[in-house]
Amino acid sequence: MPTQNQKTPVLIEEPKGKLGVLLVGLGAVSTTFIAGVEAIKRGIAEPIGSLTQMGTIRLGKRTDNRVPLIRDFIPLAGLNDLVFGAWDIFEEDAYEAAIHAGVLERDLVNQLKPELQAVKPMKAVFDQQYVKRLNGTHVKQGANKMELAEQLMEDIQTFKRVNECDRLVMVWCASTEIFKQSGEEHEDIGAFERAMRNNSPAIAPSMIYAYAALRSDVPFANGAPNLTVDVPALTKLAVDRGLPVCGKDFKTGQTLMKTMIAPGLKARLIGLHGWFSTNILGNRDGEVLDDPESFKTKEESKLSVLEYILQPEVYPTLYKDFSHIVRINYYPPRGDNKEGWDNIDIFGWLGYPMQIKIDFLCRDSILAAPIVLDLALFMDLAKRAGMRGVQEWLSFYFKSPMTAPGLYPEHDLFIQLMKLKNTLRHMKGEELITHLGLEYYD
Numbered sequence: 001m002p003t004q005n006q007k008t009p010v011l012i013e014e015p016k017g018k019l020g021v022l023l024v025g026l027g028a029v030s031t032t033f034i035a036g037v038e039a040i041k042r043g044i045a046e047p048i049g050s051l052t053q054m055g056t057i058r059l060g061k062r063t064d065n066r067v068p069l070i071r072d073f074i075p076l077a078g079l080n081d082l083v084f085g086a087w088d089i090f091e092e093d094a095y096e097a098a099i100h101a102g103v104l105e106r107d108l109v110n111q112l113k114p115e116l117q118a119v120k121p122m123k124a125v126f127d128q129q130y131v132k133r134l135n136g137t138h139v140k141q142g143a144n145k146m147e148l149a150e151q152l153m154e155d156i157q158t159f160k161r162v163n164e165c166d167r168l169v170m171v172w173c174a175s176t177e178i179f180k181q182s183g184e185e186h187e188d189i190g191a192f193e194r195a196m197r198n199n200s201p202a203i204a205p206s207m208i209y210a211y212a213a214l215r216s217d218v219p220f221a222n223g224a225p226n227l228t229v230d231v232p233a234l235t236k237l238a239v240d241r242g243l244p245v246c247g248k249d250f251k252t253g254q255t256l257m258k259t260m261i262a263p264g265l266k267a268r269l270i271g272l273h274g275w276f277s278t279n280i281l282g283n284r285d286g287e288v289l290d291d292p293e294s295f296k297t298k299e300e301s302k303l304s305v306l307e308y309i310l311q312p313e314v315y316p317t318l319y320k321d322f323s324h325i326v327r328i329n330y331y332p333p334r335g336d337n338k339e340g341w342d343n344i345d346i347f348g349w350l351g352y353p354m355q356i357k358i359d360f361l362c363r364d365s366i367l368a369a370p371i372v373l374d375l376a377l378f379m380d381l382a383k384r385a386g387m388r389g390v391q392e393w394l395s396f397y398f399k400s401p402m403t404a405p406g407l408y409p410e411h412d413l414f415i416q417l418m419k420l421k422n423t424l425r426h427m428k429g430e431e432l433i434t435h436l437g438l439e440y441y442d
């Protein structure tokens with residue numbers, strides 16, 4: 001029932017027709033995502049971990065008992081309307097790539113063979129300078145980076161036409177590139193396009209995909225820690241073209257745990273001497289991250305989380321100079337089944353020390369796949385709702401959320417979830433939930 005605080009809803013176009021999900025990289029995360037959606041469509045699996053499929057949203061007062069599923073509350077594309085496309089530097093189709101990735105049981109992958117075989121990767125834009133440990137052959141050739149972008153734009157148009165898609169979204173699920181900082185080539189679109197034509201090393205392959213997406217009216221989400229769309233030239237292009245963008249780096253595994261536990265420690269004013277995190281993993285992502293330059297990109301993304309949540313400048317007694325170390329060790333026998341250890345040295349009343357130890361036996365791609373699904377659906381929603389530029393409300397899904405210039409990112413998972421749900425309430429003209437609750441005691 002509408003309340004007096006209800007606002008005018010945002011105008012949202014209905015999701016008619018098919019939504020094409022274009023995945024850059026057809027590796028462990030992408031194939032686990034596609035296979036999962038196909039299995040759910042066939043009714044042989046549940047969409048566990050997906051907020052868009054299983055999450056609910058409270059509306060109005062606690063006494064109103066209005067708690068619909070998010071997908072019944074807001075107009076999202078249905079799973080039966082999704083079509084998948086991908087680029088990769090290897091020719092393997094999604095069936096072969098899923099077998100290669102070894103995340104899902106062979107039995108399940110075999111059951112889904114026809115659907116997976118239908119996803120054949122397009123030739124990639126790739127340069128080994130940016131991902132040292134990979135060497136692929138299924139790669140586009142072009143005189144300069146602008147030409148490569150034009151080839152991607154052609155791929156996008158062809159995919160849309162052949163698959164009769166109404167709308168598209170692109171999600172970067174390819175390998176982590178080497179560490180890059182934003183420079184003068186990324187300042188505005190003129191400089192960016194000049195740098196593309198001059199084959200400047202400042203333009204990474206991931207930026208060429210993001211540029212091609214935005215030029216083709218396709219929202220872009222970045223699942224890796226690379227800079228990619230997080231540069232002024234491309235965020236401005238997104239705003240100008242009325243397109244949403246978001247990133248960076250899917251929040252799974254150890255960082256997910258960190259952003260659950262650190263807010264709890266801070267809430268109870270428990271101090272921190274140090275947090276040591278180490279991982280072993282043996283998938284291709286682990287192999288790529290074994291290269292120090294790719295790891296540097298990942299490290300930057302993982303390290304910033306605690307500083308922002310704990311705010312040492314606001315709480316110097318509790319958090320000044322805590323030590324924070326993150327290691328990733330490539331250990332082939334583990335495959336995708338990562339193990340992450342955290343040793344957390346904390347202190348309480350009168351400074352007495354305590355420790356927390358976490359041993360998380362996680363499955364990276366199992367945690368990442370529902371994020372890809374949610375981002376594809378929410379980015380499509382954002383575009384239909386006229387939301388453009390950086391989508392901070394999707395920070396919930398990222399280790400290193402993109403924000404407006406000068407704004408620090410919000411890392412606390414629970415604040416991120418509240419922000420996401422309040423954004424959905426706002427879009428539908430529902431009252432925002434502040435949890436004040438005084439009205440129950442009037």
Ligand SMILES: NC(=O)c1ccc[n+]([C@@H]2O[C@H](COP(=O)([O-])OP(=O)(O)OC[C@H]3O[C@@H](n4cnc5c(N)ncnc54)[C@H](O)[C@@H]3O)[C@@H](O)[C@H]2O)c1
Binds near residue numbers: 136177225
């Ligand atoms: N939980 C997670 O798995 C998780 C969490 C956060 C971020 N990520 C990031 O997501 C990305 C994918 O992870 P993954 O486990 O699927 O890795 P993966 O190595 O299995 O797959 C990546 C694929 O991208 C392809 N690729 C590399 N460069 C490309 C390019 N320029 N164009 C097209 N394809 C390209 C590779 O050939 C590979 O098949 C990585 O960057 C990873 O760091 C993963």
